[in-house]
Amino acid sequence: MTTILNPNALAPGQTIGLLAPSSPASEDDQLHMALEMLESLGFRVKAGAHIYRRYGYLAGSDAERAADLNDMFADERVDAIMAFRGGYGASRLLPYLDYGMIRRNPKILLGYSDITALLNGIHSQTGLVTFHGPIADGNFSDYTLAEFKKVLMTPSAPVGI
Numbered sequence: 001m002t003t004i005l006n007p008n009a010l011a012p013g014q015t016i017g018l019l020a021p022s023s024p025a026s027e028d029d030q031l032h033m034a035l036e037m038l039e040s041l042g043f044r045v046k047a048g049a050h051i052y053r054r055y056g057y058l059a060g061s062d063a064e065r066a067a068d069l070n071d072m073f074a075d076e077r078v079d080a081i082m083a084f085r086g087g088y089g090a091s092r093l094l095p096y097l098d099y100g101m102i103r104r105n106p107k108i109l110l111g112y113s114d115i116t117a118l119l120n121g122i123h124s125q126t127g128l129v130t131f132h133g134p135i136a137d138g139n140f141s142d143y144t145l146a147e148f149k150k151v152l153m154t155p156s157a158p159v160g161i
Contacts, residue, residue: 002124002125002126002127003127004127004129005103005106005126005127005128005129006106006129007080007106007107007108007109007128007129008079008106008107008108009152009153009154009155010043010079010080010108010152010153011153012041012042012043013042013043013044014043014044014079014080015043015044015045015046015077015078015079015080016038016043016044016045016046016078016079016080016081016082017045017046017048017072017075017078017080017081017082018034018035018038018045018046018047018048018051018081018082018083018084018136019047019048019050019051019065019068019069019072019081019082019083019084020048020050020051020059020060020065020068020083020084020085021059021065021068021069021083021089021090021093021111021114021115021118022058022059022065022083022085022086022087022088022089022090022113022114022115023057023058023059023085023086023087023088023089024050024051024052024053024054024058024059024060025051025052025059025084025085025137030137031047031051031052031084034084034136034137035047037136037140038082038136041145041149046072046075046077046078048068048069048071048072049064049067049068049071050064050065050067050068051068051084057087057088057089058087058088058089062089062092062093062096063096065089065093066093066096066097067096069081069093069097069118070096070097070098070101070102073098073101073102073105073107074098074101074105076105078107079107079108080107080108080109080110080152081107081108081109081110082108082110082111082135082136083110083111083112083115083118083135083136084135084136084137085113085135085136085137085138086111086112086113086114086115086135087113087114088114089114090114090115090116090117090118091114091117091118091121093118094117094118094121097121097122097125099122099125099126102122102125102126102128103125103126103127103128106126106128108130108131108152109122109128109130109131110130110131110133110134110135110152111131111132111133111135112132112133112134112135113135115135116132118130119131119132131151131152133147133148133151133152134148
């Protein structure tokens with residue numbers, strides 16, 4: 001059994017790595033709005049190198065998208081990683097991930113939909129607690145924002161656990 005790794009909580013001023021492990025950002029406005037939303041919460045944002053890359057319906061080849069994820073985990077200036085959007089193709093990255101390096105550099109990984117393959121794959125191979133939650137291209141309602149802050153910025157154990 002792999003030891004469970006809990007990533008550090010987020011704090012304003014830290015950097016969120018934004019990447020596209022599946023579908024690319026299709027319009028500048030979409031990415032711009034996502035960057036503004038994260039920056040309005042007090043975070044700096046680092047976009048992945050291939051977030052606009054197009055390789056068919058994907059944001060780059062499997063190796064390029066995996067390199068973005070590996071690079072975000074390796075970058076000491078990145079405190080958390082968030083998927084820009086879901087789509088299809090994230091599961092194809094699993095053979096390209098450097099699980100040893102990810103385990104040595106635990107940080108928040110957040111997304112849903114197709115990103116669930118990465119969340120589960122990384123957790124099963126490293127023990128890192130990952131987070132099924134909003135993508136940056138999604139709608140942050142008042143509820144979503146409150147839960148984002150509660151879970152990722154002021155975490156505590158649920159009552160009864």
